[in-house]
Amino acid sequence: MNQFVLQHGKSAELRLFPHLLEVGTKKNVSIHLNTFPTTTAEGIRIYYIIEGKFEWRIDHQSYVVYPGDVAIVLPGISFGSDNGVLEIGAFTWVHLGIQKMENGHILPGKWSGLSESEGAAIGKMLSLNSSPILSRFDEAGKILKCIHAELFGHEIGYQARINHQLDDLLIQVTRHMTRQSHPGRDFPKTFMRLEEVLRENLSHQWTVEEMAALVGLGTTLFTERVKSYSGFSPINYLINIRISEAIKLLKRPDISVTDIALDTGFYSSQHFSTTFKKLTGYRPSEFRKNHLRNI
Amino acid sequence: MKCIITIELGTNGIRVFAFDLSGRVIGSMKGYYPTFHTEPDHSEQDPEQIFITTLYVMKNLLNEYIHPKKYKVACICFSAAMHSLLAVDKNGNPLGNAITWSDNRAKKEALELRNSKAGKNLYAATGTPIHPMSPLLKIAWIKSRDKERFKLTSKFLSIKSYIIHQLTGEYKIDYSIASATGLLNIHNITWEADALQYAGITAAKLPDLVPVFANAGKLKKAYQQSLGLSADTKILVGSSDGCLATLGDGVNGEGNATITIEDSGAVRVMGPAVLKDEQMRFFNYLLTENSYVSGGPTNNGGNIFEWFTRQFGDFTHPYDIEHSTQQLIEEASQVPVGSDGLLFLPYLLGERAPIWNANARGTYFGLNIKHERKHFVRATIEGILYEIYSIGKSLAEQRTIKSLSVNGSFGTIPFCTQMLANMFNKPVRLRQQFHSVSFGAWLLSATEMGIYKSLDEAARTVELPDVYKPDKQHHAVYADYFSIFEKLSSKLFDEFEAIGNLQQKYAMTEEPVKQKIKL
Incomplete structure (x- = not known):
């Protein structure tokens, strides 16, 4: 697994994807202080844990995440760890720009293949969800891996494929959320x-x-x-x-x-x-x- | 063609039936309304939503079954869950939500009163056990803890009285619902002065007390029009769910008892005399001037098996609890009678009759290495029904019970009905196709309309077609195990209290779960 960070406006790889604010993978082999500060962002941030164990603070609440877990940070919500500590382990993430409507609703944006009503429903679901941690969610890891490969591979159709994967990520996250809170x-x-x-x-x-x-x-x-x-x-x-x-x-x-x-x-x-x-x-x-x- | 409509204002929703004059069901519909638990021990319902749901379901039923077939609605008869309380202001507008029977906010007041001489006297006079469910204690609670509401209250109503007031503009309460308020003297049928004094009110704060046959006034014009009903449609004030379930099963006089098991349960008898009990275990509610419906209620009925199913059932079909329940019952039927010596005390919600111990807790007892998962399933069902048997046994100290009827969604599962017959060693009768409560309301309406001369005559005509006969050998096994069940339920008194205290202590130190809804 290679470490990398691509950022909107800096990395050429993201030129065709204005809605992709940041994509990256991080492998941390020793504990670092002041490297994972608390921030808030415009977009929605999705983190998938590959290895190790991290203690993160989302919206002032502390959560411990393990491999297979996904942390979802909504626009405007604070996220980081106490003293900026970065523990040992590996994770991968994507920051996705999201359209915010005047009435406060969020929508995926024009790149998405979701219909308007479904996009709105997903936005609603995300904003109503009370737990930012989705556990045992390997599917999200696979999707992120695929997005990375497509970003660097530049094979034919990669732009469409990445946008499909992003839609799929939002869909899977939403479904996983409801199943987690409503086991049927x-x-x-x-x-x-x-x-x-x-x-x-x-x-x-x-x-x-x-x-x-x-x-x-x-x-x-x-x-x-x-x-x-x-x-x-x-x-x-x-x-x-x-x-x-x-x-x-x-x-x-x-x-x-x-x-x-x-x-x-x-x-x-x-x-x-x-x-x-x-x-x-x-x-x-x-x-x-x-x-x-x-x- | 004339028809009769019965409206049952239940704990979880409303059920409306239309009957023709021979007692045949023309159609039925239901509508759910929620119960809010905004604070621990609080259990409330929105009176406006109950009213709108009532109108909505009635309208749908009339439009689907009654108007197209040109039936004329002769009479609408109400039944309702007991013990609800709603304060309204001088304009008849609700002051807050209605408080339901399962609300426990007055538990401190109840405990104090129950242990006093005054409490014993009030129980003997009113027939309502001294318990937080009783409107008597709820009013006392409002008086001391919600002074503003108490001051503004013009009337203390039951949910049914509120719905009737919306429809006709009159404040009425029937003998049955009134006799479950803890405020009515059931011997001379007047408001009990000592109870009024305890609650801090006068009779003027209560609706007009009327017999169950009373006309509750004329339907307001707007509702005549929106529902398509004529001005001469009779609105009968009706009775309570408990009394009507007993009547609906034709249980009247010596020898008969009826078992109801829905979420909670009860065993009831009906007769001209009250059950007296030093230990205050039984309720005595009024159906009419000289007939009392008496018995004991349990907190732990079908809701306990539902809990079990949700924890251990198979949910490959999401939210299909009926499928999961059925699978578990099949599993239970593979286990010998008595679950090979695994006993279950079902007191997950504390218990009312017969032990009246709010601290009681659930217990599996007698577990050995040969027990399997399926034994737990059967033991759970047996435990719930031993508790029902235990109530029946305490009633049998004062009444002879020769045959039983059963109603309610859990009690009428054939596996459970057969088990009840075996435990009691008595034949158990039932009617599968519809609710005993609504049929009781039909009998009441039919009697008011002159189809029957009296409720006695009406009750005698009831035929319950299905009979489950007891199996003597099974009964012997159950009787053996029941003696241990009964001992455990009283022997564990101290430990129930101790574990209850610990549960409360550690529940309070736990961080409250944050349920945030962001937008």
């Missing part, structure tokens, strides 16, 4: 977690793909499981939560109906009004009037 045993717990995420991001225009990806199932199986567990299709369940939250907000005099509609994820106050009336028999404004009145 406890649907009530998984559904509860999904519920929490939906509630905390109620204004987001959730798609079934995104929800399914969050629990690590394909959309067909996901829809089936949700239906048999909750009695509702995923979208109808979401509407259920939206209206329930809207009712609570309507009982407070200080928020406009339009704001309530948007906060709870309806496209418009018209859309809100129609859905609300269909279910409850009242228009939101009528409902509000009835409930603010002293009985």
